[in-house]
Amino acid sequence: MLLAHDDEGTGPAVVLIHSGITDRGMWAPVLPALAASHRVVAPDLRGFGESPQPGEDYADADDVAHLLDALGIDRAAVVGSSYGGRIALELAARHPERVASLVLLNAAYRGLEVTDPDVLAFGEREDELLEAGDVAGATALNVDFWLLPEVPEAVRADVARMQRRAFEVQLAADEQDPPPRAERIDVDAAAIGVPTLVVSGDRDVAHHRDIARLLAREIPGAELVELDWAGHLPSVERPDEMAALILDRLDRLDRLGR
Template sequence: MLIHHESDGSGPPVLLLHSGVADLRMWDPQWPELIAAHQVVRVDLRGFGKTLATAGTYRDADDVREVLDSLGISRTAMVGSSYGGRVAMEFAAAYPDRVTQLILLCPVYQGLPPTAALKDFAAAVAAFLEAGQLDAAVDLNVQTWLGPEADDPTRELVRKMQANSLRLKLVHPDGGPETSEIDAATIDIPALVVSGARDMDYFLAVAQHLAQVMPKARQVELAWAGHLPSLERPGEITQLLLEALL
């Protein structure tokens, strides 16, 4: 299955992977400046944006590989936000020779047990969806994952992206990606792990853990950021990416 994607620009390739409450539109603020210096690819993973959800299980990393193959890209840097960070690590673990570096913005990682705050959030979202209260589930996601720096248009965009994804996934509620464990210690690739001081405690612990166990990782913590810094202060993250990309 070839998932929806966009590609533009020229230069060293960069792949952008969206968070679990967004789709490829989350990278709109970074897109113009990145494509001025790089060949940039962004995708809608299954069940997000313009890519339909499917029945059964699949591997997001293999969908990404198919896109890169279709574009003739053998090696690329990967930038992943939240869930997109997990996909980037999955791809790097499966295809290490195809990744030049990783930039992980508040990444998801299943190698640590969930905190009480994360459990409470997941239970609340599940209860809303079970009751058919889609809008309430969307609102809780927006309130939880966007930090105080995000403006109203950004909050509305995230609300639209998340609502679209939840509706797509309701078509195939039993479908979803495989969730095999990743041993971060085996990802021997230059990596920048970005965390937000205003993010949920679980993701602060994840960033610290990854920076400690990944052989070539370093961590940057942003005092102002919540879980989605590229949407909260897009200009600062654009500059961070341009400076960090090799």
């Protein structure tokens, strides 16, 4: 299947992969700045936004590679937020020829066990709410856990809308026979062979800060930027600053010919 997506601007290609509590709409505040000098593609992964989740085997990384094929893009810089960061790493591991560089914003990563009590408690509570059929409660839990308190109410409402949509699509998909089955792709960070910027929010949960430091150590030549103001979703919290940071990284790579 072809992922729903935005495709704006011209120039070197950039793919923006959203977090697990949003969809491609999370990139709306940064997309115009990036599209002024780059071709920017922002997909909805399966089960998010406008992309369905049919009952079949799939891999998100393969879906992104297929989208690049359909758009005639051979190679792109890839920016991934949280869960999208994990998919960006899987794309670089599975289709290395398609990835020019990585920008990982508080990325998820299977290479580090979750021991953070806050994250474990969050996961247990989310499961309880969803098992009870309380989608609204699970949505509110995610918004409160992953967004900083000072994030404007309009932004919180937009994230809640995206998260609720994802829950509704994914819960309905699980009722299919057969249900969707995502392939597990394990990534060896030490084998990532492209320039990588790892961004960590000092106000994010401990688990994701630990992932950022681990990735920065293990990915050859990776650069770590720690933002003292940022929580888990810096591109939502301060989109202008994040657009500038991403553009600075992309411009440096473009000057070097990627």
